[in-house]
Each structure stands twice: as C-alpha cells, then as structure tokens.
Amino acid sequence: ALTPVFLDVFYRASEEYQHIKTVFTIHNIEFQGKYGDSLIGDILGLPDWARPLVMNGDCVNYMKGGIEASNAVTTVSETYAQEILDPFYSYGLEGILSSRRYKLHGVVNGIDQVLYDPKTDNKLFENYSVKNYATKKAENKKSLCEMINLPFDENRPLIAMITRLTSQKGLDLVGAVIDDIMRADVQVVILGTGDWKYESMIKSAQERHPNKFRAILAFSSDLASKIYGASDMFLMPSKFEPCGLSQLIAMRYGSVPIVRETGGLKDTVPAYNPETGEGKGFTFKTYNAYDMLDAVWRTYATYNDKDNWNKIVKNDMKSNFSWEVSAKKYIDIYQSL
Template identity: 40%
Template sequence: MKRILFASSETHPLIKTGGLADVAGSLPIALTGLGQDVRVIMPNYHDIKNCEPGRYLCTVRVNNCDVNLLETRLPESDVTVWLVDYPPFFGQPGNPYNDENGNPWPDIGDRFALFCRIVVEVAMNRAYLDWKPDVVHCNDWQTGLVPALLSLEDNRPSTVFTIHNMAYQGVFPSSTYTLLNLPGQLWHQDGLEYHGMLSFIKGGLSYSDRITTVSPTYAQEIQTPEFGYGLEGLLGHRQHELSGIINGIDLQVWNPETDQKIAQTYNSKTVAKKALNKTALQARLGLPVSAEIPMFGLIGRLVDQKGVDLVLSCLKEMARMPLQFALLGSGDTSIQVRLQDFARLYPEKISITIGYDENLAHQIEAGADMFLMPSRFEPCGLNQMYSQRYGTLPIVRKTGGLADTVVDALPQTLADGSATGFVFNDAVPGALMETIKRGLVLHANKQLWQKLQRNAMSKDFSWENSANQYLTLYHEI
C-alpha cells in the first residue's frame, strides 16, 4: 500500500473552476478503491461547500505565519481532505484565482507559495499528523513550488507533477522571489528562474521525479513550440520522465442506463430507444420533431481553443442540409452574438442556449446523433467520452486527448469493430465540413450506425482504469 498526498488548488464538489477539480475529486477515490492510503490537501477557501466543516487538527508555522490544518472528507467517500486554513489569504469570497467580481487575486503568488510550504511540512511529517507520504502528487502551477522545496530535503517522498493545461504557468516578476522569501539555491535557470522571472510551473517540471499530463498525445504536443508555451525545451529534455494518462469520467453521473435527467434510459442493447431522447430534446428546444433527422450537439466554452470559429464558418452550409444543431455554452460575447443570429435566421435548424444547464447537457448528450468537438487544443477533454458512453458519435480534431479517445470510422476500423467516431486533422472549416458529411453518409446506414454506437458505448473510460496507470507510476518511482 502506498501513502499518497494529493495536492490540488481545487477539488470537486468542494470548489471547482475546471477539469483539475474533477480529477482531484475522482482519482483519490479510485486509488482508495485500489487499497491505497490517499489524503487530499487544498486551501480552505471561503466558498467551499458540500462537505462537513473542517475539524481542527493543528497549527503549523511557516514563513512567520501561523497556519491551521483542518480535516474533513470527500463527500460519499472515505478520502480524508486536509484544508490549509489561513483566513488572510483564503478567507474572502470568490474562487481560487479570482475575487467575487472576477478580478485575479493581487496576492495570488503569496497564497499558493504559502500553500506549497504547508504541503512540504505535511510531506516531511513536520505537521504533527504522524503520517508521512511515499508520494506527493502535485497538480498544475499552484503546487509547482512543492517539488522544488522538497528537493532541498533529506529523506523526502517521491514527487509526481501533473500538467492539466500548459497555458497556465504562474509566472511572476523576479522581485516576487525575494518577497516570498524563497531559498536562494533554487534561483537559477535550471530552477525557478524563467527569463528573469519566477515561474511556479518550472518548479514542478524541473524538480519532480516524474511528470504526467492528461493524455499521451498532449504529452507529445507540449514538447513542441505550438503547445509548450516556452517550456518545450525543458519538457523535451525530461521526455523520459514524462508520460500521459487519460482522465477518467464519472460513470455514475454519465450513464444512459440510469440517467434521471434524460427522457428515456437505454443501453447498448436497447440503443434504438435513444431516438426518444432526440424527440424530447427537439420538443424542449422548439425544433421540428422528427426521430429521423440527424442531430448534432455541442456543449462547451465558446472560445477559440474549442474551435467554435470553425463551427461558425460551417453553419451556413449546415443550415442548407437535412440536419439539426443544438448548442449549449457561454464565452466570447462576439461568438455568442453570431451564434444567436444564426438561430434567428434558421429557427427550424439551429438552437442556441447561452449559459450552462446540467439537465440540458445530459439531454443533448443523449439526444444528439453526433457531437462536435473541433478543438484547436484539448489536453484531455471529457465531452467526447460522455458522448461515446451515450452512443453519440463524436466529431473531433486530432489533438490531445481527443486523438487518444476517439477512433476514426475508416474501412479498416469499421471492419475490426474499433471505430467510435470521426476524426479530422487540420483546424480549417473545410476539414470539419467534410467530416460532418462523412458522418451523415454513415448515419444513413441504420445497421452500420448502431454497430458504431455499440462500439462507442462499450469503451472503458472509468477512473479505475486511470488509477491503475497512476499506481504503476508510483511503484516505478
């Protein structure tokens, strides 16, 4: 049995801004299910909810601050959560990175430096908890100083650093280094210094024993200038310690057989019943009701990263074809306005819902025939996995986790039963449009389509699968 300290700036369902929270809320539970002793450590934010209030454990002094450690647990699990309680930093309303008005916290560097210091004290068994981990698993830049600070310790635990998105790096002016009172021996170009500035993520990339990211393809991509954001050289240098492990999905929340949010439950044997979800969705969205017409869905942030501009370029041509399109999302205001214009022009074909609605998200996953996800980059992605589980075939660009989880429907993959969706290479509207047409051709063949749906629905996207891969990694180090 391994003792694992899992450090994260956010954890679902306590507090969430993105995919990191889903991993921190699921992977520790899956590892515990495999017999490991896992503790999650995160800041005690003002806006934490869905858990019992933390029980006081002890007070640890770091950098002239007295910091309390509180203990609670992940809901409906046996996983202990240690909350780093320091009200001057974490006691105001807002999310981990922004205040309640959406402005970045001005002292965000101080906040996460303090958090990292406490993680180190716990990891070295200096926090009166009588528990020392074998592995400290750090996530994203907010925990990047942990492997760096641990590198200065004797008899330290092993460290794993997971990159959820290379675009966020935690870079601060060099003066911050002095203000944070960090050890001088870490300030050099192979350490925390990055072009004269302080880089938190470099602490994780330079000092951790192993680096992981959330898909094998993304692990390759971040070693290139396009996706490495200036750190591709360092990642290339450490490629032998770098690997990709796909995130799992919550198989209880996303299960067409038991989903209470959809009109009609079904499984791979009763996939014909899926059509009832389409007609219910059409009725809800005010589209003409027809079980036969192919329906495309899209759920996501309306930003360039997600390739929504490619979809916008295709909508006019799509509106002239026998199909329907349902979108749910929010983001860039100009994108929202253009989408709503299309919905007004083609009310029989296009439905646009701005915002987020969990029930509607499930209904689109269950009701659509195909799901558009033409991302420019996608470290892992979840919706393409939800879609396959619901027998809704994803149309994705060959990047990151999309490339690793969707098998393109080609003559060979159709023959061997591995095809689960449609994949295109170039981030241009023409390539997306050709793939949509390819999907429509196959959709017209009912027998073949059901075979594709069953292929997709039989894939294993469980967290247990991912947890086993992490466990192998912990044992290797």
C-alpha cells in the same frame, strides 16, 4: 506546482524528507502561473540559488518549477504529452520539457461510469441501454426538441456541442462553415457560455436558421445530460485538447463524436473503419474549417447507412472509460519512482 520546489529547497536536507518522491501533473499547459521576479524573495521566500528552478526568461513560472523539481511529470493523454514538446502547443516550455522528456508520461483521464450512465441517469427524458438505444434516443430527441422549440424529425440527425465558448474549443472553425452545415438536413444545438464574440456568433446562427439551430447561452448539468441523451453526433473540433471529457460522456450516451485529432481526442476516438467495423467516431487532422466540414459530411453520410451507424454507436456505448483503467497507470508510475 510549488510543492516539489519547496520540498527540494527547504526540506530535502532533513533525513525524514529525503526519500519523498513527487509527481507533477500538467492539465493545460496554457495556464502556467507566471509572475514578476519580485515574488521569489518577497512572497515565495526562495533563496537566490533557487532562482533557476522557477525562472523562465524574465518571469517566475510556477509550472516550470514543478517540472524541474518533480521526479515525474504526467499529463492527461499520451498524445498531449508528445504535443507539448512542440512550440505550437507548449507556450514557451518546449525546451524544459524536451530536456525532461525522460520523466514525462501521458495518462488519459477517466469518467465516473456510474454517474454517466444512460441506463440510470435520472436527468434523461427516457433511460436506455445499448440494447434499446435506437428507439429510446429518438424519444429523448423528441422531448428535447419540444423543450427547446425545435421541429422534430426522427430521421434528421441532431449535432450537439457542450462546451466553453473559447478559441481553444474550435469555435472559429464552426463559425466559418456553420451555414454550410445547415444546408444539410441536420439540426444543431450548442450549450455553453464564454467569449462574447462566440456567444454573438451562435446567436446570429440561430437567427438565420430558427428551425434548425439552437444556441443556449448557459450551463446546466441537467440540460447537458438531456443533450447527450438526445443527440446523434457530438462535435469537438478543438484547437488543442489535453484530454477532454465531453467526448467520453458523449460516447457513453451513444452520441457519435466528430473530433480533431489532437491530445486526448486522438487517444480516445479512433476513426471508424467501415471495412473492419472498428472505430468510435469521425476525425480530421488539420485545424481547418473545411477539413472539419468534410468530417461532418462523412458522419452525415454514415448516419444514413444504419448498419454501419449502429456498429459505431454500439462500439461507443460499450467502451470502458472508467477511472479504474487510468488509476492502474498512475499506480505504475508511482511504483516506478
């Protein structure tokens, strides 16, 4: 964040630096780099005239400096670029962002589609493609259930979460209605670590529903792949989500996402329309546990309508989330400066 600040303050006067342009990317606006104002002279070595570049209120704010001094600002989805103009999402930077919105761009992240490929992923129990996922995903689910000691039923949907256990990821919504979800003929597996209260919450859910719920308090890329390959549905009820990669990986593996319409989730998971056969998942708008629960019920109902369900899975597995698409958008921004 300080690179464009230092360029402007210390180097811009030199002819060899005058034509250099900078692009600053905001991933998660919550993490801004805030410090006491004593840093300006003692640590950063900035002159007094440069204070307005990095000061936000009574503290130094690195992110504000990057926004002020860069030629363009990007963030990791188009919807998030609009959301951070709102005080609910901006963590105090809505003013500076609104005044600089002319240089703000949103570009969705991509994933490595060679690395995340169910046809070749050697961490899966069984590899599969869009042509044979129906039988092979069932085999993956059976093997995963055996591994984590869950009873297996081919017709019972498995809902997965692979996430940091934090408030941002919507765990409060999950905790509020998990017992309602478990009344349906579903199973749930959550893989992740994080805040103690959420770890305790999902461990308690497992104790109440030992044959239907698994809380795995760890992170393992090997196990994550197995869960992507075995699950039928992937829950991401985030409070906010700059981009999100898990929903992209889930779709690649044919696990239908259930997401809140925020940030990159809104941009990458259009709601399924049974009349047109278009769409990639199930969505809800407000950060409310019962709106999330309604989305889960809609997903569950469609799971039992195999014609529509197979359309969604195929839509997901055929999606192109490669970096090639995103890279072209970044190149356009660079070339416009």
